[in-house]
Amino acid sequence: MNAYRPEYRHRDYKAVLFDLDGVITPTALLHRRAWHELFSAYFDQFPGVASYTEQDYFNLLDGRPRYDAVQAVLASRGLELPWGTVEDPAGLDTICALGNMKNDKFTEVLLRDGIEPYAGSLAYLRQVLAAGLDVAVVSSSRNARMVLSAAGLEEHFPLVMGGQEAAARGLAGKPAPDTFLAAAADLGWRPEECVVFEDATSGVAAARAGGFGVVGVAREENAAELMEAGAHFVIEDLAELVSEDSVQAWEMDSWSLLRDEHRDTDGAQDTVFSLGNGFLGARAAQLGLGDQSGGTFINGLHEAWQIRHAESAFGLAETGQTMISAPDFRTLRVFINDEALEVGRTEMLRDELRLDFRDGTLCARTLWRTAEGHRVAVMARTMISFTDRHLALQDVHVRLLDAPARVLVQSSVVGYRSARTVASPEETDASAAGVADPRKSEEASQNPLHPAGNAVNGSRLGISYAVPGSGMSVAAMVEHQVSTTGGADQQLRIDRKTSDESADEVISARLEAGQGIRVSKYAVYNCSRRHPAQEMLQRSDRALDHLVEQGMDEHFRTQRDFMADFWQRSDVVVDCDDAGLQRKIRWNLFQLAQAAGRADGLGISAKGVSGNGYSGHYFWDTEIYVMPFLTYTNQQWARNTLRARVAMIPAATRRASIMNEAGLLFPWRTINGEEASAYYPAGTAQYHINADVVYSLNRYLSVMEDDEFLLAGGAEILAGTARMWASLGFWRGQEGNERFHIHGVTGPDEYTAVVNDNLYTNVMARFNLRRSAQLLTELAGQHPEQYASLAGKLELSDEEIALWLKAADCMHIPYSESVGIHPQDEHFLNREVWDLANTGPDKRPLLLHYHPLVIYRFQVIKQADAVLALWLRSSDFTAEQKLADFNYYDPLTTGDSTLSATVQSILAAEVGYRELSWEYFEHALNVDLENLHGNTGDGVHVASTGGVWSGLIYGFAGLRDDDDRLCFDPRLPEAWRSISFSLAWHGMRIAVRLERESITFTLDGAHSRPIWVRGEQVDLVPGESIVVPLADQGPVREGRPSLDKVLEVQSEAGVDVPRKAW
CATH class of the missing domain: 2.60.420.10 (Maltose phosphorylase, domain 3)
Known part of the structure; x- marks a missing residue:
């Protein structure tokens, strides 16, 4: 290996373009032999003319097109011949005739002597193909296909850009970059996404001129010359890139996720390979599925309806809300000689999806064999733009590999076909349980999208809808740019139409083998709660003016730049022997970008924009599990997320009044700011949402010192939430020994509802009261005029703030001296202990198999509750208390919620259960990647992905920040x-x-x-x-806490809590 070689990053490229002679095969030897035989015989006719030498090959022939090479050699001897035509036969005194004679000589030598590819090149080619990259041969030789066939490699290269192909398309040869550029375009990739392997300086110069990555192959000790010509680095043999480490780098690429096996039937893959930017999202665009609908989502686009309670009561939520699908841009249908390429009907030779975290793109590639036996390659590259949040792109390339055919491509935006939820995965056993799964989306009306007008504006198509219940409007407008590849110049037929259900563009043409159609689709979405659908169409139309002008390639470049900035701030790099771990970490972090990046003041729903599970509602998940990541890595995103809570202040004020409290009460679940939880014990009763918002706000202010935000709504949140706690709680005890209690609430654990003095709630309320008082007091000192105005508006006094501090100081924090733990609530220790060890997987999750009252009677925990308080308010507890509490609660926790595993991992790490900590972390890491809870098909568990970051930083790195x-x-x-x-x-x-x-x-x-x-x-x-x-690395404890130990602790404390006979 020579000194010129730097690190080579395999997955920085999407395709590899190989020169043939000297790179894949030693054809240079055959060419040199053929040239030598040709010119030796030819120069014998001219006495006094210098004989042909080997140096002539390197100086005048190598890398040049054949006829140019003949002219160069003749000119070096002072000989001139007319150019002639490419059809000139041997024997004519023309340059072309001599060139054709050389071709005959080469064929003679090739058939006589044969050829073997370089062993290292063959190994590297296999590695590249196994990694899923596209490959092509780009050679000046008109014999390229013949050489590949003789070497047994023709089937590996569906695209060959040889001398014949270049001549037929009028492309200039090397050192011009034209042939490389054409090959990249035929494959469907930009030059910077391709790497070229070249052994000649003219080829290296051509590749650099085209903007390609260039690897020089110095078989002739010409490394310095190749570097000088522009190679990024040089190797002596491609075998240098084939090693155990490099093979692993291909197979375990940490910057992308690949599916190259079967497609699932429960929608999990559509979720895992979804795209989004926080505002607009789309489930995986997979080829061969016919019309696709119900898989494109806009943050906040929802239907609303009046909730019908079987037995109503004052204050119950009145308005139901559910996210609905926007018009779906993903439909792509391909017909070859009128045969539809469809899964289950057409033979598939290749079917893969690759989600690229570095590019923010999804690439779907299929290789079909039609009923006529002909192969067709289809590639669709999809992107949801981070820089233009209303924009979705789809770049489609259909290529005929071995036979002519009539090709028809239908690209559509499909409106709402029918109201439906995602089918329940078998793993949840929801159908057998006979109950509705609350984790899924609620039904909207039969057709929530009502047609509001279509548009055809030249090459643009638009459809729009009104949503009657919520009063929203939505529109999508598309434009297609269509071209042919592979040198095709046939006339394309394009038909466009719109209807109430869809906007369709149909492109068709008769193509030859090696030719294709490229369809670049721009789709722009707008929606509003205030403006009509026609205005949404007009906005989309105006946006397309500049978005189409930028061009598809430029959008892909800006997306990569955006993601590079994201990863610079957000990446977490682990050095270990598990090659797949880094990829899983990055997938989880990438989901946070897709859920939050361009939400721009909207909330972040439980599923982001990857699906409508949980009806697309915003919960406390964002503040506790997502905001830590945003605050420490992407502060503008964090600020925008907090703006969503500021926008809810009017609705939160109304909700507090309805609930007979002062101040603000944020909704437990919502889209439009109004409470949408119909089941109040596990919804409205979770008053801790107020403290969760303030906890998140406080961390942001600690990191950013953003007084501007504090004055623009943050202070109102501090005051309003503190007022609610002071109003909700009550005092007990004699003066000097008073305690502040909070009754009738539900903590994070939804298997224990409407309790008194929930530990988590009280601990967080204490923090909320105290921190609100502190921050508002500081604000008064630093910005007295603005604070005076705010205090006047809110009728806020120093006496009221002092009362908050007193309530915080006197907050009742449950603690059992006899058991030695903090009870989760006042009566938790008096309940029976659920025998989780003998509760089989067919009864999980419990909420789908047992009435709530059955669950509420037991010590059984859906997700970390008291343990969550130990993490968030770490400084409020001693190390001994944390260990005792974790030992008690961990065996009682089912983990039926995906929110639990990371919290348990963080505390297990702190108290010393290293193996258990890793077990919980690994579960969180794979929740969606392995569909561990059986409902990944409903959308990404966004809070769990945020929990992965917290598990890494708060768990393994041991960060604590609760005291600022x-x-x-x-x-x-x-x-x-x-x-x-x-x-x-x-x-x-x-x-x-x-x-270490x-x-x-x-x-x-x-x-x-x-x-x-x-x-x-x-x-x-x-x-x-x-x-x-x-x-x-801290204390080490073996094993894990056990249920038997819980019962033993209770027995020693004299607490009589029998286990039920199951």
Whole structure:
């Protein structure tokens, strides 16, 4: 291996373009032999003319088109011949005749001597093909196909851009980049997405001129020349790129997710491979499925209706809301000689999806064999733009590989066909249970999208709808840019039509083998709660003016730039031997970008924009599980997410009044700001939503010091939520020994409802009251005029703030001296213990198999409740209390909610259960990737993906920030060598690298800042790396807490809580 070779990143490219001679096959030897035989015989006719030498080949022939090469050699001897025509036979004194004679000579030598590919090149080719990359041969040789056939490689290269093909299409040869550019276009990739392997300086120069990645192959000790010509790096043989490590790099690519096996039937893959930007989302666009509808979503687009309670009562939620599908742009149908290419009907030779985290794109590729036996390759690359949040793109390429045919491509935007929910996955056993699964979407009306007008504007098609119940409107407008590839110049027929149900464009043409059709589809969406559908159409039409002008390739480039910035701020890199772990981590982090990136002041629903599970509602999930990631990595996204809560203040004020409380009460689940939870015990009763919002707001303010946001609604949230707690709670006890209680609430655990003094609620309410008082007092000192105006508007007094502090100081925090733990609520320890060990998987989740009253009678936990308080308010508890509480509650926790695993992982890591911590983390990591809860088909569990980030940073890196400081107490897993990430802090960034024996901090900013490691202050200095030694990675405890131990603890405490006989 020579000194020129740097690191080569395989998955930076989508396609590999190989020169033939000297790269794949040693045809140069055959060409040199053929040229030598040709010119030796020819120059014998001219006495005094210098004989042909081997140096002539390298100086005048190598890399040039054949006829140009003949002219160059003759000119070097002072000989001139007319050019002639390509049909000139051997014997004529023309340049073309000599060139054709050389071709005959080469064929003679090839058939006589045969040819074998370079062993290293063959191994590398197999590696590339196994990785799913496209390949092509780009050669000046007119014999390229013959050589590939002789070498047994023809079937591996469906695209060959040889001398004959270039001549037929009028393409200039190397060093012009035309042949490389044409090959890339035929494959459907941009030049910067392709890497070229070349052994000649003219080929290297051509590839660099075209904007390709270039690898020089220096078989003739010409590395310096290849580098000088423009190669990015040089190798001596392609075998240098074939090793165990490089094979693993292909197979375990950490920047993309591949499906190349069977398609599922429960919709999980459509979720896992979905795309979104926080505003607009689409489930995986898979080829060969006919019309696709119900899979494109817009954040906030919903239908609303009057909830009909069987037995109504005052204050119950009145308005139901459910996310509905927008008009769906994903439909793509291909017909070959009138045969539809469809799954289940047409033979599929290849069927893959690749979700690229670095590009933010989904590439679907299928290889079909028609009933006539001909192969057709179809590639569709889909993108939901982060830079233009209303834009969806689909770039489709249909290519005939081995026979002419009539090709017809139908591209559509399909309106709402019928109201339906995603079918229940078998794993949930919901149908057998005979109950509705509350995790799924509620039904809207039979047809929530009412046609509101269509549009045909030149090449643009538009459809629009009104949503009567919610009063919303939505429109989609599309434009297609159509071209042919492979040198086709046939006339395309294009038909366009719109109806109430769809907008369709049909493109057809008669093509030859090797030719194709490229359809670039721009779809723009707009929706509104205030403006009519026609205006939405007009907005979409205007947007297309500049979006189409930018061009498809430019949109893909800007998307990659956007994602590069995202990953620079957000990536978490783990060094370990599990090659697939990094990919799984990045998939989870990528989902957070897709759910939040361009929500731009809208909420983040439980499923983001990947599906309508949980009816597309916003919950507390965002504040507790998603906002930590946003706050430390993407502050504008965090600010926008908090803006959604500010927008809800009027509705929250009304809701508090209805519930007979002062201040604000945020809805438990909502889309439009109004409470939509029809089942109040597990909905409205979860008053902790108020404290969750303030907890998230406080972290944001601690990281960003954003007084502007505080004055633009944040302070109203602080005051309104504190007022609600002061109004909801009540006092008991004598003066001097008073306690503040909160009754009739539900904590995060929805298997225990409407209880008194829920630990989590009281702990978080205490924080809410105290922090609201502190921040408002600071605001009064720093911005007295603005605060005076705010206080006047809210009728806020110093006496009221003092009352909040008193309530916080006197908050009742349940604790059992006899059992030695914090009870989850006042009566939790008096309930029977559910025998989870003998509750089979056929009875899980419990909520689908037992009446709520049955569940409520037991000590059984759906998701971390008291344990969640131990994490969020870590400084409120001692290490001994955390261990005792975790030991008690962990065996009682079913994990029926995906919100639980990461919290349990974080606390298990802190108290020393390393293997258990990893077990919980791994579960969270794979919740959707392996459909562990059986409902991935309803959409991504966004909160769980946020929990993965928290598990990495709060769990394994040991961050605690609940006292507005950055404190680290690491717990690096045994199998990991290191973990690296960065955090925003006070307008700067701190890079962190945790290793087994040290943790290193590097501050990128202008001012020194302190952080704490295991209680010791560490002062960070801008630009310097501070290394803090670590004696260990915290305590180590074997096994896991057990249910038997829970009963033993109760027995020792004299608590008589029998286990039910199941």
